[in-house]
Structures are given as structure tokens and as C-alpha cells.
Amino acid sequence: MKTKLHLLILSFAILLLSGSCNKQGKNTPPEDKMTEKKIDALLRQMTLEEKVGQMNQYSGWVDTTGPNFGDKNIFEEIKKGWVGSVLNITGTENVRMIQHMAVDCTRLHIPLIFGLDVIHGYRTIFPVPLAEACSWDLEAIEQGARIAATEASSAGINWTFAPMVDIARDPRWGRIMEGAGEDPYLGSLVAAARVKGFQGNDLSADNTIVACAKHYAAYGAAEGGRDYNTVDISERTLRDVYLRPFKAAAEAGCGTFMNSFNEIGGIPSTGNSHLLRDILKCEWNFRGFVVSDWGSVGEMINHGVAANKADAAALAATAGCDMDMESRCYREELVNLVRQGKVDMKYIDDAVRRILRIKFQLGLFDDPYRYCNPEREKNLILHPDHLKAAKEMAIKSMVLLRNEGNILPLKKSGQTIALIGPLAASKDDMIGGWSALGQGNDAVSLYEGLTAKLGNASRIVYARGCGIAEENRTGFQEAINAVRKADVILLAMGESRHMSGEASSRACIDLPGVQEDLIKEIIKLGKPTVLVLFNGRPLVIPWIAEHVPAILEAWFPGIRGGEAIADILFGDAVPSGKLVTTFPHSIGQIPLYYNHKNTGRPYSPDSYYTSRYLDETNDPLFPFGYGLSYTTFAYSGLQLSDSVMTGNKPLTVTVTVTNTGNYDAEEVVQLYVRDMVGSVTRPVKELKGFKKVPIKKGESVKVSFTLTEADLRFYDINMNFVSEPGEFRVYAGGNSRDVLEGSFWLK
Ligand code: BGC
Secondary structure (H helix, E strand, O other): OHHHHHHHHHHHHHHHHOOOOOOOOOOOOOOOHHHHHHHHHHHHHOOHHHHHHHOEEEEOOOOOOOOOOOOOOHHHHHHOOOOOEEEOOOOHHHHHHHHHHHHHHOOOOOOOEEEEOOOOOOOOOOOOHHHHHOOOOHHHHHHHHHHHHHHHHHOOOOEEOOOEOOOOOOOOOHHHHHOOOOOHHHHHHHHHHHHHHHHOOOOOOOOOOEOEEEEEOOHHHOHHHOOOOOEOOOHHHHHHHHOHHHHHHHHOOOOEEEEOOOEEOOEEHHHOHHHHHHHHHHHOOOOOEEEOOOOOOOOHHHHOOOOOHHHHHHHHHHHOOOEEEOOOHHHHHHHHHHHOOOOOHHHHHHHHHHHHHHHHHOOOOOOOOOOOOHHHHHHHOOOHHHHHHHHHHHHHHOEEEEEHHHOOOOOOOOOEEEEEOOOOOOOHHHHOOOOOOOOHHHOOOHHHHHHHHHOOOOEEEEEOOOOOOOOOOOOHHHHHHHHHHOOEEEEEEEOOHHHOOOOOOOOOOOOOOOHHHHHHHHHOOOOOEEEEEEOOOOOOOHHHHHHOOEEEEOOOOOOOHHHHHHHHHOOOOOOOOOOOOOEOOOHHHOOOOOOOOOOOOOOOOOOOOOOOOOOOOOOOOEOOOOOEOOOOEEEEEEEEOOOEEOOOOOEEEEEEEEEOOOOOEEEEEEEEEEEOOOOOOOOOOEEEEEEEEEEOOOOEEEEEEEEOHHHHOEEOOOOOEEOOOEEEEEEEEOOOOOEEEEEEEEO
């Protein structure tokens, strides 16, 4: 009898908890009890239809960021309580009008959340995220997100679909532009910085918005770099590489996650309960909610794991996808599925609880119009402080790839400068893809930036020369004439802003169109030539890297890009950015990333049978972590505080960095580690620390890093996250290739 009672209590407890998870993570803040009580009370009042309504999200009219399924009258649906959130509606007036429909026309007055892709700015557009990450400046990255949140929240938005934290090892994939590159360590720190920037310390403040870590998971590992394509990776690689920034985002308190479009090993992420329930909600104890990607619930029919919308809805809701963005499968099917016993009510209650929790945290129940203050909107959008920060971020993001003979910086006066190329006068392209309410007209082009800087001190002769992706060469002659008259040549070449981002994979990632041919013609004339590159991904440019003496990687630098480039070109700022993504020599090398495995036959020039190509080197064109300055830095005296690391006693690694050139400058000092023998194979190098330090010319500084046993953990042969005793190599340097080496033993 006693045992039966025990069993009954136990099963009741399991039932209560099974909608979510009973495994509490140790860092989780205790739930706000008052809020949970309010949610309980609301849930008790809600009908099944009202609950499913909360799980449904529609897109508005300001922007369309996916295929159109628009067969519903959104306004009527909102008034009936069939909608929990909308995306792509902005501006205090619009948001107020629509929020009013939800709050005043529905039975329970539950407010909507308003989502938008605020990826690198709302109207004040910062450099694209890949570029920002090249600053290795976490404070600046956090501040960029803070400013984006300030502007977005002033215009009615309280939820951004950012940060995008997908690790990308394949530059053909257009969405590499939206993330922080190839490294899980740096990617995790950037993810956390962005989450903190968007969310601040208090989600209910009127200038913070809830963040969304996307695309969960491994979207960046699409086969062939083709967007939306199949992913098949091991659980170990998933956890060691792709999940790490997501975990960091969850630990930083990120309020929401978004599913990815891809499958992993046969299971689409939207219906993947291992990802959503076991790992995210249970292991990591994530308390927020998961939104599908645009239409991804319905896309499980195309994937071939659901026969129809009902199947797709059942699969996604059961797996732990809490909100359906735009596919309408939940709206049309979930109520029936629950009534027929095909979807357990506990999943609906758990999803709705999570969604309501975020609405409470945003303060929407206290004041649904909290983010609708037209005064704030008027004062904050394009605020001068924001513009200034965007320019500073652009300067920090740019990477000097080559500077033969110290052509850069250029002198400001007494020169004729030929400015050539399809991106020289472009304003639109400066803001890059996924630029929310950004407008090309707000942006400073390179031409404008140069003119403003030089005034009458030097003469600028501009010729477009050719288009970005066109084959037409009729402009070549004008460009060549301009070059003949000039002392210095500035080339502005690259991709258009829409050549990276979603659905923008490229099979050939060289300079599009005839741009490289034009460069070849110009180089023949033998004048000092500088190439400014605009692009959202690494490009394959081996000839250019060998023949164009100076190359500045400007990415898509944002609203003040032209000014920032001018500052760098003329020495008012010294470049300090470092690559967060490897530049390959050729397409055939892809995927090429610094933290690869050694293989059983690592390349050796002395043996034929080693891992290599017959027709290409294994080396990158520019390695991860690489970037030049106007000064030079010398590394010396790598020291470890001990040759043995025991237990929880940390080790200090110190290196001396000397500024041996003629400019005060900043250097990103990088620390890498290699675990020499593991129960499973380990990468040849892994970033474990970095510091961006200002060093005056002639000065030497000692830069120290602390390494702990926890830094050495990975998923071992039994999939336990542990460190293993043995030898470790330590490397310090200004990029992942040119390093000093030391070693220690973990006991
Ligand atoms: C993209 C997401 C984006 C969503 C909403 C999708 O197509 O993959 O990154 O947040 O649209 O715009």
C-alpha cells in the first residue's frame, strides 16, 4: 500500500515536470515565483484555442523575410486571440495599433511580442556581424548590440532574431556574414556579448529587447556551403564546435532560441527533441522559448518526415518547438491534434508557459505599450552617439591583409588619387545584408568619406570601371585613363550587399564579374595601388594577394563606413582587426579552418603518401587570427608559470610583445593550445584566450593569460566533458600560424 502511494506521488511529480525538464542546471537563477503564479493563473483561464494562439506567429507588412503564406487576415486573427507574436512590423504607431487589437479586443488581453531581425543595427547600421567579430573587442560588440536594442525598442520592437551564433567553416555559405566566424571559443564570447548588449540587465526596461540565439543547430555545416542544405555531423563535433556558442548564449540568459532549417543526420532541427528537449531545455535548463525558423515547421513535409501539416505540427510541438513562425501548421492543426490525443497537453502548457514568461519579463503585462513612445523614437533613431559608435566599430573591424612597401597610410595632400571600382561611390552596399531599417541614403560611401577627409588637399578622379557582377568592360578605358593621371590608385571592389546573407551561397567565391580583370589591367601600369575590399565572406583572391601591394578588408562597414575607411587609409586610425575566418587559396580547399585535426598522415614534403593536394597547398591564403598593422610587433619570451598543471591550480602563460614600428597601435595577442594525446583526436590548435592591448611605439608589454583545467575539457571517448592528463602545447602569437611555442603537463 505504502509503495503504491509512493509510486503514485512519484508519477504525479514526473507528470508535473515532464512538460519541461526536472534537471536543474546549477547556474540557473530561481524562477520568479510571483511571475510563475501569474502564469499559472492565466493558464487556468485559457482555452485550448487561446493557448495554441500564443504559439502562432505571423509576419506583418514592413518586410518579408521568407516565402509568403499570406492567406489569413492577420488583424482578424489577432482580435480573435489566434496570434502570440508578430514579426516585421515596426514603428511606434503601427505597433501601438496592433498591440491594441491584442490587448483590448481579446478575452484575456494578452499582449503580443514584436520581433524583427535587428542583426547589426536597427537604423544606425553597424558593420556586418562577421566584420564586428574581427575587432576581437567584446565591449564594442556588446555596445553595438546595446545601441541596436536602444533604437529598435524605441520603435516598438521588443524581440530581435539575433545573435546568429552559427559556426561557419565554409565561406561559400552566404550566412557566414551574419555570425562570428569559425572559432567556437571566440564565437561563444561574441554570442554572450551580443546577448548582454541586446538584453541589458533588465528585460523590462524600455530600452532592452529579448535576444534570440539562432539557428539551432549546425546550420553553418550545410553540405557544399549551400543554404538550407543537409547537415550530417557527429554528436562530438556538434557539441565541441557547433553547440558551444549556443550554450554560451543560454548561459548569458538569452531569452529565446530559433530552430535551424537543416536536418542533422536525418532529423530536421524543428522536430529534433534531442536538440530541443534533451540538450537545450533539460541539460542547459533553458527557461525561455523556441521559435521555429520561417515556415520550418511546414518544411518538415519537404524534408520527408511529415506527410502533411498535421504531422509536421505534431512533430514540432512534441519535440519542443514552442512557436510556429509563419507556417500556420500550429494554427490549423494543433487544437485538433490535442483533442485527438495525438499531442500531449503538457507540451502545449509548457510552450505557452515559456512564451508568457518572456512576455512577463519584458514587462508587457504591466504596460503593453512600453516600447511605443514616439518621443524616444524621434530622439534615438540615428542619434549622433550611435553614429559615432558605428564609425568606431567600423575602424576596429577592418583587417589590413597586405601592405607591401608600406604604401599605407597615404599622405593627405598634393596627390591625385584615382578612385576606381563599382563600390567606390555605393552607399547602399555599405550597410550590408540583413540591415533592418537601414537605408543606403544614410550611409557614407567611400567617395564621400574621402572627399570629406581630403577637401582640396588632394584631387580625386573617380571612374566606376565596371559593375559588380556584370561582364561589361566598356568602362575599363575610362578607369585606365584616370589611373594614368594619378599618383595613387584606390580600388573599391568586392561583392554587392545581397551576395551574402540568406539564400546567397556562391559556388565560386572570387571577385565577381570582370573586377579582377580590371585590376590586372591597372596593375600593369605599375602605380602604387591599394585595394579596399567589400564583402560578406572570405574571397578566393590568390592573384590579387600576390600582385596588389596593399589590401584593406573593409567588409560591409555600415553607415559610417566611408569615413572609417578614409581614417585608416590616411593614417588617422591604425588598423587592428584580425580575421575570424580563414581565407583559402582556392575553392577546392574548402572547408579550411585553423582548428582542424592532424590526421594519421599529416602533410610532409618528404613523403608522397601524406594528406595533401597534387595541385594546391594545404595552407590558407590568410590564416585565422591574421591582420597587419601600420606598425610591427615582435613576440618573445614565452613563459609558463609551471611545467605542470595540477588539479584546479591554474597556470599563467606570459609573452612579451614589442611594438617595433613607428605607430602606437593595438595588437590582438592570441593564445592557442594543443592537447597532444587524447582518448579521441584533438585539433592541432584551439584558441583559448586573447587580449587586445594598446602598445606604444618602441614599448614592450608582458601579456599574461590564465589557463585552467576547465579550459582543457572536451567530449571524451565516452562523451563526458572532461580534461585528460598528459602533454599540452601552448602557442602565443599575433595570428594562428606565426606563434611561439611552449608546453606543460596536466597531472
Ligand atoms: C531566417 C531567420 C530570420 C527569419 C525571420 C528566416 O528566413 O532564416 O534568420 O530570423 O527569417 O525574418
